[in-house]
Amino acid sequence: xxxxxxxxxxxxWETLYMVSVALFFGSIIGIFLGITLVVTRxxxxxxxxxIFSILNPIVNIFRSIPFIILLVAIIPFTRLIVGTSIGTSxxxxxxxxxxxxxxxxxxxxxxxxxxxxxxxxxxAMGATPLQIIRRFLLPxxxxxxxxxxxxxxxxxxxxxxxxxxxxxxxxxxVAITYGYQRFDSLTILVTVILLVAFVQVLQSIGNTFERKxxxx
Amino acid sequence: xxxxxxxxxxxxxxxxxxxxxxxxxxTINEGDIFGVIGFSGAGKSTLLRLVNLLERPTSGEVLxxxxxxxxxxxxxxxxxxxxxxxxxxxxxxxxxKTVFDNVAMPLLLSNVKKSEIEKRVKETLEFVGxxxxxxxxxxxxxxGQKQRVGIARALVTNPSVLLCDEATSALDPQTTISILNxxxxxxxxxxxxxxxxxxxxxVIKEICNRVAVMEEGEVVETGTVLDxxxxxxxxxxxxxxxxxxxxxxxxxxxxxxxxEEYKGRVFQFKFLGVxxxxxxxxxxAKQFNVEVNVLLANVIELGDxxxxxxxxxxxxxxxxxxxxxxxxxxxxxxxxEVTKDGSRIRYYPKRNLxxxxxx
Numbered sequence: 230x231x232x233x234x235x236x237x238x239x240x241x242w243e244t245l246y247m248v249s250v251a252l253f254f255g256s257i258i259g260i261f262l263g264i265t266l267v268v269t270r271x272x273x274x275x276x277x278x279x280i281f282s283i284l285n286p287i288v289n290i291f292r293s294i295p296f297i298i299l300l301v302a303i304i305p306f307t308r309l310i311v312g313t314s315i316g317t318s319x320x321x322x323x324x325x326x327x328x329x330x331x332x333x334x335x336x337x338x339x340x341x342x343x344x345x346x347x348x349x350x351x352x353a354m355g356a357t358p359l360q361i362i363r364r365f366l367l368p369x370x371x372x373x374x375x376x377x378x379x380x381x382x383x384x385x386x387x388x389x390x391x392x393x394x395x396x397x398x399x400x401x402x403v404a405i406t407y408g409y410q411r412f413d414s415l416t417i418l419v420t421v422i423l424l425v426a427f428v429q430v431l432q433s434i435g436n437t438f439e440r441k442x443x444x445x
Numbered sequence: 446x447x448x449x450x451x452x453x454x455x456x457x458x459x460x461x462x463x464x465x466x467x468x469x470x471x472t473i474n475e476g477d478i479f480g481v482i483g484f485s486g487a488g489k490s491t492l493l494r495l496v497n498l499l500e501r502p503t504s505g506e507v508l509x510x511x512x513x514x515x516x517x518x519x520x521x522x523x524x525x526x527x528x529x530x531x532x533x534x535x536x537x538x539x540x541x542k543t544v545f546d547n548v549a550m551p552l553l554l555s556n557v558k559k560s561e562i563e564k565r566v567k568e569t570l571e572f573v574g575x576x577x578x579x580x581x582x583x584x585x586x587x588x589g590q591k592q593r594v595g596i597a598r599a600l601v602t603n604p605s606v607l608l609c610d611e612a613t614s615a616l617d618p619q620t621t622i623s624i625l626n627x628x629x630x631x632x633x634x635x636x637x638x639x640x641x642x643x644x645x646x647x648v649i650k651e652i653c654n655r656v657a658v659m660e661e662g663e664v665v666e667t668g669t670v671l672d673x674x675x676x677x678x679x680x681x682x683x684x685x686x687x688x689x690x691x692x693x694x695x696x697x698x699x700x701x702x703x704x705e706e707y708k709g710r711v712f713q714f715k716f717l718g719v720x721x722x723x724x725x726x727x728x729x730a731k732q733f734n735v736e737v738n739v740l741l742a743n744v745i746e747l748g749d750x751x752x753x754x755x756x757x758x759x760x761x762x763x764x765x766x767x768x769x770x771x772x773x774x775x776x777x778x779x780x781x782e783v784t785k786d787g788s789r790i791r792y793y794p795k796r797n798l799x800x801x802x803x804x
Contacts, residue, residue: 350537353497353608354551355526364550368541442541444582 232407232416241423243317243398247389251324252382258329259381262288263336264362274348274358291330297391299323304395320389320397328385335377339370372442379435383428390424400424447473447496447606447640452505454491454662465491467662469505473640473655478632480649480670481642482685483659489642492659493608496640497529498522510605527555530599530637534611536591538583538598544570545579548597555602569597572634573627589620596627600635607631609641613648625651646689650674650747658682671747675715675779691743692754694783698740702785709760711740712770715779716753725776726757733769735761756783 266284269277294302300323304314307322343366351365367374390401400420408417454466465488473479483489494500495507498514506513514525538547545566552562570576573593583591592612599607609628613621629652632639643649649656649670656674657667660681666673674690677683687693692713701707716725730737741756759766773780 344535344537346533346535346537347539349499350531350533352499353526353529353531354554354602355523356554357523360554364554365539369539371541 232403232413236403236407237400237419237423240398240400240403240420243402244386244389244400244427247317247321247324247392247397247399248382248385251321251328251385251389252378254321254325255328255332255381255385256378258325259332260336262329262333263340264366266333266337267340267366268358268362274352274361288330288333291326292334296323296327296388297394299327300391300394307395315396317392317397317399320392320395320399323395324385324388324392327388328381331384332377332381335380336374339373339377340366342373343369372439375439375442376435379432379439382431382435386424386427386431446475446508446510447471447638448508449492449495450506450508452495452502452507454488454495454500455503464662466495466502469662469664471657471664471667473638475638476632476636477655478628478639478653479641480653480656481640481659482644482646482649482656483642483681484644486661487659488662489659490610493610493640493642496606496608497526497531527551527602528604529606529608530602530604531608531610532592532595532599532612534614536583536588536595538591538594540583542582543579544575544581544583544586544594547583547594548601551598551602565601566597569601572600572630573597587620588616589623592616592620592624593627596624596631600631600637603635605637607637607639609639609643611643612641614643614645618647621645621648622651628652646685650689650745658685671750671752674747675752690745690752690754691741694756695741698756698783699785702783709736709738709758710766711783712757712759713781713783714753714755714757714773715781716744716751716755725773725778726755729769729772732772733761734765735759735769 262284265280266288267273268275269281269284271278271281291299300320303323303326307319308314310322311318313319347365347369348361351361356364389397389399390404392399393402393405400423404417404420407413408415408420449469449471452466452469453464456463456465469492471492481489481492491500495502496509498507501515506515509525509529512525514522517525539550542550548566548569549562552565557565567576567579570579573596575590575593575597578586578590578594583594586594595612607628612628613624616624625648628639628641631637632652641648641653653670655668656670657664658673658679658681659665660679665679666677666682673682674686677686692715694711694713698711702711714725726737726739729735736759738758738760739755740758742753743755744751744753746752759769761769770780
């Protein structure tokens with residue numbers, strides 16, 4: 230193996246950094262967008278045709294752009310936000326824009342699964358729309374939301390591999406630059422094993438939490 | 446008190462309009478347990494949802510304790526809704542919360558103090574008989590227990606009105622009775638006006654004092670349970686009544702009546718209230734020279750009032766038979782003679798007139 234342990238460790242750290250920061254901001258955007266997409270739809274508690282018909286296609290557009298394209302397409306925007314268009318931090322901006330809309334769809338699905346009768350009961354109690362979201366929709370969808378977060382985190386791990394295109398670093402980057410481009414199979418193997426372990430751990434944590442919340 | 450004044454409700458779909466309610470006029474008095482019965486699609490669910498404004502009337506007005514909720518601001522409306530409890534067929538409890546948290550929810554929404562919430566929730570759970578389930582989750586409870594939680598949740602804010610949306614339709618008969626008894630207790634203990642919709646005649650029979658029958662968005666009959674049940678005016682009502690009072694005539698009776706050798710006459714006796722407690726039948730057999738044969742008997746309780754339905758075969762001389770029938774009429778029994786071409790109504794004169802006829 231041509232790469233040393235220090236490179237692998239550093240790359241692991243970069244991957245963790247990108248995933249956690251992008252997950253944090255992506256979740257905020259995703260939860261906010263997802264809730265808005267649910268409550269503004271027809272017949273829901275804050276029905277608003279204008280907001281819904283603007284947000285819905287925007288989310289679709291972001292969902293349909295391949296990440297590698299998004300990464301380079303928004304370089305000017307990235308520069309505006311973090312002051313540079315290369316490096317680990319620069320990779321986080323497109324990661325957030327990639328994962329936020331994706332997460333919003335998952336949040337939307339989770340919230341729509343909540344029994345409509347619960348909302349009716351909430352309305353009958355005289356709950357405000359915000360109370361309905363906070364006290365009824367989110368708690369009832371919580372277990373399902375945890376699984377969504379898990380899915381999103383795993384998608385992020387995959388997406389960070391492409392961050393190498395803008396010098397983002399991370400395990401995927403190591404696999405491509407050291408492993409693929411220099412024909413070093415062992416490096417590829419090591420990084421892939423690390424990524425697989427990553428995903429396994431994340432999924433188990435997600436499942437454990439979800440089971441705990443659902444009390445099974 | 447809940448009043449409906451000429452209330453109509455239209456649902457506008459893509460290409461068609463559906464009339465859910467047509468010119469409904471209805472008054473539910475304070476302290477009533479008022480039942481609304483109808484087949485699915487009759488509009489009873491819409492009627493109920495107009496009371497707490499989950500649906501808005503298209504025209505007309507609904508007054509709850511004299512207040513028109515549709516005229517209130519959003520904030521005022523939410524305050525008014527807190528004074529109207531509601532329970533549901535499928536309970537609609539939060540599965541992610543304990544029984545305590547479910548019941549506490551309406552108070553939490555009103556920012557009631559924690560110590561006050563604790564006190565009220567415990568009291569209410571005790572009232573519905575679920576004190577020991579305070580830390581359970583809804584999915585650990587039976588259907589009847591879930592509905593008790595639903596009732597506790599509806600009562601915790603001390604409402605003046607309780608709306609029941611098919612509250613027992615998802616429960617087995619035994620649990621239904623226990624929930625109905627609880628509702629009776631709620632009504633008696635807090636003088637809460639209860640408006641319940643159902644398609645089950647048993648429910649109306651068990652606890653309601655007044656009833657409205659709905660069909661295709663209209664109230665076709667309304668009155669005390671006793672009046673409506675014993676003297677149905679429409680086919681729909683009759684069909685509902687039939688589901689608990691089997692007053693149909695068995696086929697073999699007609700077959701017997703049609704035969705040449707048959708000597709007897711068949712009468713349908715309906716006893717109301719106290720008269721069903723009196724031994725009318727045995728007295729007829731003792732006092733008059735007639736043979737009495739009971740073909741069919743059915744006694745139920747409507748509210749607290751017994752209601753009996755008997756099919757009797759009488760044989761004897763014309764004179765004795767008339768005297769026996771007159772006697773029964775004096776005991777306030779409603780009578781109908783069954784003839785081979787269908788029933789024909791036959792009222793007997795009241796006591797004073799009877800005295801004249803028979804000297």
